[in-house]
Amino acid sequence: MELKRKKWKVLITGRTAVVIIVILTVASAVGWAFTEIIPRDFTFHKDIYRVRWGGVIFSLVSYLRLYDPFHSFWYRGVLAFFAISLLLCIITGWKALIVHSFSFSPPLILGKVTGRAPAIEINWSKLALSGAEKKDIFGYYKKIFGRDIEINAKQISQGYNRVAAYLKGKRYHVKFRKTADGVLFSAMGGRWHYPGNMLFHIAILVITIGGMIGSFQGKKEIMYARKGDVLTLYGSPLSIRVDRFNIIQTRSGEIHNYVTKLSLLNANGDSIQSMKLEVNDPARYGGYDIYQSSYYVDDEEFEWARITCRFAKNGKTESIYIKPDQKTKLPSTDWTVEIKDYNPDFKKGAKGVYSSSRKMLNPALLIEITGAFGHESGWLFLKYPSFNSRFELPVEFSVDYIEPIYYTGLQISSNPGTPLIIVGIALAAVGLLFLFGSSYRLLKGEVGRKGMFIVIAREGGTKMLKREISGMREGLSDILRDIAIDNPGEEG
Amino acid sequence: MNAALDVSLFWIAFWIYLVSFLVFVVFFAVRNKLPGRIAVIIFFAALVFHTAGIITRYRLLGHIPLATMFEYSLFLSWVIAVSFIVIISRFGSMISGVVISPVVIIVMVIASFLPKEGAKQLMPALQSYWFYIHITLAALAEGAFLVATGASLFYLFRSLKNKNGFREREAVEGLIIKSIRIGYPLFTVGALFAGSLWAWKAWGSFWSWDPKETGALVVWLFYTLILHQQSRGRWKGATLAIVSIVGFLIIIISFLGNLFLGGLHAYV
Numbered sequence: 001m002e003l004k005r006k007k008w009k010v011l012i013t014g015r016t017a018v019v020i021i022v023i024l025t026v027a028s029a030v031g032w033a034f035t036e037i038i039p040r041d042f043t044f045h046k047d048i049y050r051v052r053w054g055g056v057i058f059s060l061v062s063y064l065r066l067y068d069p070f071h072s073f074w075y076r077g078v079l080a081f082f083a084i085s086l087l088l089c090i091i092t093g094w095k096a097l098i099v100h101s102f103s104f105s106p107p108l109i110l111g112k113v114t115g116r117a118p119a120i121e122i123n124w125s126k127l128a129l130s131g132a133e134k135k136d137i138f139g140y141y142k143k144i145f146g147r148d149i150e151i152n153a154k155q156i157s158q159g160y161n162r163v164a165a166y167l168k169g170k171r172y173h174v175k176f177r178k179t180a181d182g183v184l185f186s187a188m189g190g191r192w193h194y195p196g197n198m199l200f201h202i203a204i205l206v207i208t209i210g211g212m213i214g215s216f217q218g219k220k221e222i223m224y225a226r227k228g229d230v231l232t233l234y235g236s237p238l239s240i241r242v243d244r245f246n247i248i249q250t251r252s253g254e255i256h257n258y259v260t261k262l263s264l265l266n267a268n269g270d271s272i273q274s275m276k277l278e279v280n281d282p283a284r285y286g287g288y289d290i291y292q293s294s295y296y297v298d299d300e301e302f303e304w305a306r307i308t309c310r311f312a313k314n315g316k317t318e319s320i321y322i323k324p325d326q327k328t329k330l331p332s333t334d335w336t337v338e339i340k341d342y343n344p345d346f347k348k349g350a351k352g353v354y355s356s357s358r359k360m361l362n363p364a365l366l367i368e369i370t371g372a373f374g375h376e377s378g379w380l381f382l383k384y385p386s387f388n389s390r391f392e393l394p395v396e397f398s399v400d401y402i403e404p405i406y407y408t409g410l411q412i413s414s415n416p417g418t419p420l421i422i423v424g425i426a427l428a429a430v431g432l433l434f435l436f437g438s439s440y441r442l443l444k445g446e447v448g449r450k451g452m453f454i455v456i457a458r459e460g461g462t463k464m465l466k467r468e469i470s471g472m473r474e475g476l477s478d479i480l481r482d483i484a485i486d487n488p489g490e491e492g
Numbered sequence: 493m494n495a496a497l498d499v500s501l502f503w504i505a506f507w508i509y510l511v512s513f514l515v516f517v518v519f520f521a522v523r524n525k526l527p528g529r530i531a532v533i534i535f536f537a538a539l540v541f542h543t544a545g546i547i548t549r550y551r552l553l554g555h556i557p558l559a560t561m562f563e564y565s566l567f568l569s570w571v572i573a574v575s576f577i578v579i580i581s582r583f584g585s586m587i588s589g590v591v592i593s594p595v596v597i598i599v600m601v602i603a604s605f606l607p608k609e610g611a612k613q614l615m616p617a618l619q620s621y622w623f624y625i626h627i628t629l630a631a632l633a634e635g636a637f638l639v640a641t642g643a644s645l646f647y648l649f650r651s652l653k654n655k656n657g658f659r660e661r662e663a664v665e666g667l668i669i670k671s672i673r674i675g676y677p678l679f680t681v682g683a684l685f686a687g688s689l690w691a692w693k694a695w696g697s698f699w700s701w702d703p704k705e706t707g708a709l710v711v712w713l714f715y716t717l718i719l720h721q722q723s724r725g726r727w728k729g730a731t732l733a734i735v736s737i738v739g740f741l742i743i744i745i746s747f748l749g750n751l752f753l754g755g756l757h758a759y760v
């Protein structure tokens with residue numbers, strides 16, 4: 001695409017890129033600060049903050065969405081501007097960066113170069129000299145070539161071949177053009193530098209677009225479910241059923257992992273796939289990602305309790321596992337045990353028994369034993385068994401363990417931008433490898449009847465290249481010296 | 493193995509680094525190679541204790557010690573110290589000791605204020621190979637940026653003393669640029685990309701605008717800006733040194749941010 005209108009070209013200059021990066025940096029930093037300045041409960045208590053801050057500040061915070069700046073119109077606008085600028089840079093720059101890096105050509109003439117550009121100048125006549133005068137052969141290009149010794153075409157060709165071989169040894173790509181006076185050549189090193197740069201820019205654009213798609217189109221929902229619960233996947237006839245949830249602990253009691261086993265159900269409720277979720281190991285199906293996000297313990301209810309019965313007659317003990325609302329037969333008897341009430345934090349007041357909190361601080365079970373004798377009931381305390389009720393039966397009861405109800409926290413998300421982000425990250429990694437793994441160098445030169453001349457054609461301001469070209473002087477004069485010294489002016 | 497041994501080794505290393513820095517200052521003042529060599533030997537001795545401290549902590553915890561901010565700081569300062577050894581062995585530049593040793597000390601001072609307890613069992617979210625990729629690369633990148641900062645401080649200090657320029661100007665400026673050029677790709681891949689991919693696997697979203705993430709983005713944008721200006725032939729010399737120091741301040745805010753701001757990285 002050709003940008004013909006001059007005013008649009010301002011969008012693709014290096015200065016504009018810098019300005020946009022500055023704006024994005026400042027916007028991110030401002031957003032960063034505001035997420036901490038604005039209280040996190042702002043959206044829940046807007047009325048309170050309206051009174052506390054006054055109408056103007058409240059309206060400003062609301063309008064600019066300073067409580068969630070990274071989803072505000074102004075931040076998205078900055079991101080969009082950044083993306084457009086990147087796109088324009090890529091569209092207008094690909095030719096210069098990619099084509100130039102791969103289809104460079106030898107110069108038609110050795111163009112005008114500035115006096116400050118580092119150069120190598122070696123003339124045949126001075127190569128033939130010896131002693132102290134040799135030191136002078138590396139003068140700047142402006143210095144007039146020395147005594148004009150004719151050198152034949154074969155020697156020029158031989159000289160060029162040696163120069164080319166030398167440059168290739170230094171990982172340059174060399175192209176040449178023969179002229180009446182000699183051989184003009186270009187040598188390019190680090191040809192992957194600019195394509196890497198371009199690839200990195202494309203990747204950042206792809207990631208930005210992917211991120212924006214995810215920001216607008218992505219959905220995320222966190223749901224808590226206990227064993228047996230069925231959750232519907234939003235926007236889909238499918239649902240998932242929690243088959244199992246485990247908190248895996250180490251021997252020392254530290255949490256090692258959370259694992260949920262799920263069944264994916266079709267519209268008829270039939271299981272079509274089993275899934276296992278762990279932290280860092282989500283399940284994916286049909287554009288949905290299902291994560292083991294967190295968990296929740298409900299102390300107000302319990303899954304089951306373990307009750308120990310000690311028989312007075314023979315001292316024998318038996319453990320029974322009882323679920324709420326379930327009658328369980330007591331071993332070796334005709335009695336049944338049933339839990340009639342449960343308080344996670346047992347308290348007894350004037351109005352009777354109640355739970356003073358929702359936490360399992362003093363859990364107590366009211367059990368009822370039924371048999372031929374009729375009914376008998378009493379409280380059992382997990383933490384304070386000495387307060388257990390006494391039963392008019394030849395059996396002592398105590399509660400050993402109460403399993404609370406664990407809810408697995410599942411995050412179900414769908415993000416249509418995911419493939420773009422992953423592709424973008426992969427491209428960016430490759431781009432960075434090329435960009436920082438290779439250093440672009442372009443030299444132009446001539447091997448002619450008067451000597452050889454090489455100049456940095458594209459000065460990236462790199463001191464490295466200056467050092468490199470400085471090192472080349474010695475090497476090149478060595479390989480050229482043989483030709484000039486052995487056969488100065490001799491026709492081949 | 494004594495549980496406090498790793499912290500003791502850390503303190504021993506700290507004091508030896510401090511002595512090394514003082515000897516480097518003497519070297520810089522008298523411009524004699526002997527104190528410079530002594531300083532390098534002392535620095536190397538400190539690095540040995542430093543390395544021993546990290547290995548000991550690894551043995552004690554049973555996992556690579558990168559899970560807390562103290563451990564991260566310990567590793568970060570180790571990276572910076574190793575970078576000095578690389579520089580001295582490759583370029584023989586003893587002057588870089590004057591630049592780098594105070595940076596190592598500053599990071600270790602920051603570490604000394606952080607809680608030093610370590611957990612044998614990594615929390616479930618951290619039990620991933622991304623943990624090692626993300627944090628190691630981020631530490632290497634920030635280490636490189638901090639080397640640039642040290643060089644920048646030295647540059648400014650010397651520039652203020654010598655208005656007409658100083659002898660090591662070009663070398664120090666080269667160290668700033670090289671360090672940023674090493675740090676930038678590592679930070680991009682390690683802190684941002686590996687972090688995003690891990691977040692996607694663990695939390696279900698590449699980016700959550702958590703304070704640490706936003707801080708990392710600001711750091712990345714800032715160094716992107718420096719590199720763009722560099723490619724345009726701008727921000728050289730003292731300007732480069734100043735912006736490099738500003739970059740360091742952003743890194744520190746990002747680094748310590750989650751201590752005060754909470755967020756998804758609050759456990760680190």
